[in-house]
Amino acid sequence: MTAHRLARTRSFTRRGDRMLKRSHQEAWDRYAGDLVLDVPRPHGEGSTAVDPAYRIDPAQIFGRSAPLVIEIGSGSGDALVHAATERPEWDFIALEVWRPGIGHTLAKMGREPLTNVRFVEADAAIALRTLLPPGSAHEVWTFFPDPWPKTRHHKRRLVSPDFADTVAALVQPDGRWRLATDWDHYAGAMRQVLDGHTAWELVSTGRAPLRPMTRFERRGTEAGRQITDLAYRRHP
Numbered sequence: 548m549t550a551h552r553l554a555r556t557r558s559f560t561r562r563g564d565r566m567l568k569r570s571h572q573e574a575w576d577r578y579a580g581d582l583v584l585d586v587p588r589p590h591g592e593g594s595t596a597v598d599p600a601y602r603i604d605p606a607q608i609f610g611r612s613a614p615l616v617i618e619i620g621s622g623s624g625d626a627l628v629h630a631a632t633e634r635p636e637w638d639f640i641a642l643e644v645w646r647p648g649i650g651h652t653l654a655k656m657g658r659e660p661l662t663n664v665r666f667v668e669a670d671a672a673i674a675l676r677t678l679l680p681p682g683s684a685h686e687v688w689t690f691f692p693d694p695w696p697k698t699r700h701h702k703r704r705l706v707s708p709d710f711a712d713t714v715a716a717l718v719q720p721d722g723r724w725r726l727a728t729d730w731d732h733y734a735g736a737m738r739q740v741l742d743g744h745t746a747w748e749l750v751s752t753g754r755a756p757l758r759p760m761t762r763f764e765r766r767g768t769e770a771g772r773q774i775t776d777l778a779y780r781r782h783p
């Protein structure tokens with residue numbers, strides 16, 4: 548089998564390079580040492596993979612035991628910064644492959660870093676299989692995942708049966724997986740995967756609490772697309 552055929556179908560492409568705008572780089576230089584977790588990479592620096600033998604302990608990282616939210620694909624951090632500010636009693640770990648997005652999020656924190664937020668620069672589809680203890684998340688959020696609207700690209704979509712298993716292992720009984728998308732076809736595909744999954748039960752189609760308006764929602768609405776919110780409960 549060729550290396551190409553062995554490569555995983557990814558839910559993302561490496562957009563441009565990892566160059567950050569100056570203000571985002573300054574925020575990165577100021578905060579990344581404390582807030583971006585330094586995880587071991589099996590394929591060297593610049594890889595989006597995390598050594599599968601490596602585990603993080605949220606209680607040790609945050610120095611407390613608190614409800615944990617995992618945000619997958621936090622982008623420029625609008626939801627993350629809003630929610631972490633509104634819920635100082637919760638902890639948040641964001642997985643994002645796009646370093647400029649993490650830099651932008653750090654810049655949004657302003658002069659005071661949010662002590663209840665950490666980042667892992669990694670492909671969540673793979674890293675979440677091993678990185679965190681099973682049942683450690685109170686909630687998982689996947690807001691406006693890349694839609695991959697072309698039929699030939701649907702296999703790149705993050706929400707798949709495999710990924711639903713990964714998230715099910717991560718979320719504690721009665722916890723939630725909250726999703727939002729502005730693409731009807733993807734919303735239908737999410738429902739097909741999750742409504743048919745034994746670990747998940749649809750409990751709400753209302754707007755997720757703490758989900759602010761973001762560029763992606765605004766762009767979708769302006770283009771005439773409908774926003775779908777889905778909240779699934781993890782069966783005990």
Ligand SMILES: C[S@@+](CC[C@H](N)C(=O)[O-])C[C@H]1O[C@@H](n2cnc3c(N)ncnc32)[C@H](O)[C@@H]1O
Pocket residue numbers: 558559619620621622623624625642643644645648669670671672689690691692693694705761762763
């Ligand atoms: C369309 S953006 C949405 C960003 C944000 N959730 C929002 O609503 O503004 C999707 C984000 O998911 C990230 N992403 C895509 N696949 C990912 C993966 N497998 N692991 C981590 N992040 C991923 C992309 O880099 C991008 O920043």
